[in-house]
Amino acid sequence: KQYDVILPAAGSGKRMGAGHNKLFLELREKPILIHTLEVFEQDSACKGIWLAVKPEEREYIQSLLVKYNIKKVKALPDGGAERQDSVYSCVKKVEDGEIVLVHDAARPFITIPVIHKLVEAAEEKGAVIAGVRTKDTMKKVENGVIVETVDRSNLWMIQTPQAFQFTILQEAENAAEKDQFLGTDEAMLVERLGQVVHIVESSYDNVKITTKEDLIFGEAILSQRIG
Ligand code: CTP
Ligand code: MG
Numbered sequence: 001k002q003y004d005v006i007l008p009a010a011g012s013g014k015r016m017g018a019g020h021n022k023l024f025l026e027l028r029e030k031p032i033l034i035h036t037l038e039v040f041e042q043d044s045a046c047k048g049i050w051l052a053v054k055p056e057e058r059e060y061i062q063s064l065l066v067k068y069n070i071k072k073v074k075a076l077p078d079g080g081a082e083r084q085d086s087v088y089s090c091v092k093k094v095e096d097g098e099i100v101l102v103h104d105a106a107r108p109f110i111t112i113p114v115i116h117k118l119v120e121a122a123e124e125k126g127a128v129i130a131g132v133r134t135k136d137t138m139k140k141v142e143n144g145v146i147v148e149t150v151d152r153s154n155l156w157m158i159q160t161p162q163a164f165q166f167t168i169l170q171e172a173e174n175a176a177e178k179d180q181f182l183g184t185d186e187a188m189l190v191e192r193l194g195q196v197v198h199i200v201e202s203s204y205d206n207v208k209i210t211t212k213e214d215l216i217f218g219e220a221i222l223s224q225r226i227g
Helices: 032-042 055-067 083-091 112-125 166-179 186-191 212-226
Strands: 003-008 046-052 073-075 099-102 127-133 138-142 145-150 156-165 198-201
Touching: 003 032, 003 083, 003 112, 032 046, 032 055, 032 112, 046 083, 083 166, 099 112, 099 166, 112 127, 112 156, 112 198, 127 186, 156 166, 156 186, 166 186
Parallel strands: 003 046, 003 099, 046 073, 127 198
Antiparallel strands: 099 156, 127 156, 138 145
16 A cells, blocks of 8 residues: 655754754764655655755755655655644645655654554554553652552553544644644644544654664664664
8 A cells, every 4th residue: 555754854853962953963874864764765655755854954955865865755845843834834745645654754763564554554544653552650740749640551652653544634734723733743633623543553663863862772773673
């Protein structure tokens, strides 16, 4: 089953503190952004990539696409102030999408089998997101004091990809824009329309490179996968 993917890549990487977009940092001498793009480039089910970028980084990113022979990028729309704005700018560009995934460019360790599980589930169910079960005991804290120990068996840590039948995503994104609603992921925009969102169990490997420690974790994952 074919799909398109939206990759928001227009962040600043403040928590990484590299002084520039963290996606240009390298793992095994290759930019994080390219690691992510290569997964989709190599997946024959992926038809097209819609990459949201900062206008001032567009030219540099285009040069990387040439250097690393990434051919599936259909457009590089301007990102916005929030991740949601960056995703929306791509949603407006996608042409007759059927199944569309949204995936953080900062999650380079996503694998094709997980992508395909999501695509198949989205085709059947409409809206489905990747996640993993929480490992630690979870407590709700207010003013430094535990107010509740939450039942961990129902708690999941949510990742991307998030996969949708495109009309569902489009409707949710347009409604959020109209209502000026800011969510923390795409599923939240779909949930608020009353649409059921399903989960697919993903992998703990699928980390979002956010802080310095994640780079160490990233190098370790690559060592384990490719030696
Ligand atoms: N992103 C985006 N547009 C924004 C903010 C984020 O396209 N205005 C993208 C990032 O480039 C990243 C993904 O959304 O691929 C997940 O965001 P996050 O991990 O928070 O990255 P940053 O926003 O760059 O990092 P930070 O929050 O630490 O500044
Ligand atoms: Mg951010």
